[in-house]
Amino acid sequence: MYADLFTTSPLAAPARCSSLVAHEILGLFLPHRRLAQESAPCSPGGCANCLAPHLRRVIDSVERGAPVVFILPAFPGKSPNPAKVLSPRADMAERQSLAFLDGLCRRVASVYAPGARIVLCSDGRVFSDVVGIDECDITTYQRDLSSLIDELGTKSLSTFNLDDVFADCTFDGMRTRLMENHGEPLESLKARVREGGEPQRMYCGITRFLLEDASRPDMTTSKTSLQKDCRRRAYEVVRRSKAWDSLLTECFPDAVRLSIHPQVCGSRKLGIHLMETTDGWLTPWHGVAVDVGGAFVLRKRQDVERAGATLVFSNGRPSHYVLERTAS
Ligand SMILES: [Zn+2]
Structure with a gap:
């Protein structure tokens, strides 16, 4: 009888267990x-x-017996640079990444029955005019993501877009309202970037991406003016990103923050990979999926084509590459 009392004690044990489970x-x-x-x-x-x-x-969710909610600002739309990606449409790179995230949620459910939910906060509409992605391509890409989630048959993944927040606005109107409500003045951002740390790391990483995306064979501007333009646009991408971040904090105050960018130890965001890659900054929307013999890795399109990979189509659209291992 006493043993029963101990094992069902409502005190101490649940708190300890919540921490262990978290x-x-x-x-x-x-x-x-x-x-x-x-x-x-x-x-x-x-x-x-x-x-x-x-x-x-996480402990708060566990104590409530609720699914742990994670939000991941990601999946904006494919890079406009054909040297890096196959097309504006979601392909095997997104399919593999979503399956990976769903697998993570399943693993959480195996140690904690209510499981986890990951909300993909697709931020393409937030940046499309600055990074040069067509609005129609953003819309199609968002539909592709929803279709891929449906195909996975998972309840763990969902999407959240700027279109969900300002449904009655034009695309420009959505961005204007986002920046009016959550935007940081440019001068204050520039000062923070100069100080170093996370803002500077983010600014440099985004400048690099914009330069890569703009460095196309059909480019007509000089390298110097291209760099200047990319630095200007990088500040606007960071401003938009911070505003989106602020809006997400307001919409999901209890969610754990994930990020596709590398994060330092102790950051309020947890940076995670969505697929295996040797490049800390490469994402499914800046690369292609390559089947290297039963496993998929993420690479830039031009690199795998140089390596002699074979393009595979699915439903009439380019999907991924297969790279045969050479016998050594
Ligand atoms: Zn650490």
Whole structure:
């Protein structure tokens, strides 16, 4: 009888268990994280400082017996550079990434029955005019993502777009309202970038992306003016990204923040990879999926074509590459 009383004690044990379960849940994400190089002292498997910003939110969900909600600002639309991607449409790179995220949610459910939900906060509409992606391509890409989620038959993944927030506006109107409500003045952002740290890392990474996307064979402008233009646009991408981030915090105050960018130890965002790649910044929408013998990796299109990979079509559209291993 006393034994029964102990095992059903409502005190202490649930709190301890919630913390253990929360550690276990977050531990499933750590092997896949994108860690910024500045985090060298942190161990690859993560440390207490890595988990600290996220633990309370996970514990709160566990104590309520609710699914743990993660939000991931990602999947904006394919890069406009054909040297990096196959087409404006979602392809095997997105399919593999969504299956990976669904698999992560399943693993969470195996240690915590209510499981996890990942909301993909597709931010293409936030940036389309600055990064040079056609609005129609953003719309089609968002529909592709929803179709891929339907095909997976998962309840763990969902999307959230700017279109969901300002449904009655034009696309320009949506961005104007986002920046009016959540935008940071350019001068204050520039000052923070000059100070270094995360804002500078983000600014440099985005400048690099914009330069890559703009460096096409049909380019007519000089390299110097291209660099100047990319730096100007990078500031606007960062401003938009921060505004979107602020809106998401308002819409999902209890969610754990994931990021596709490398993050330092202890960051309020947990950077994660969506597919195996050797490039810390490469994403499914800046690359192509390559089947290297039963496993998919992410590469830039021109690199796999140079390596002699074979293009595979699915439903009449380019899907991915197959790279045969050469016998050594
Ligand atoms: Zn750490």
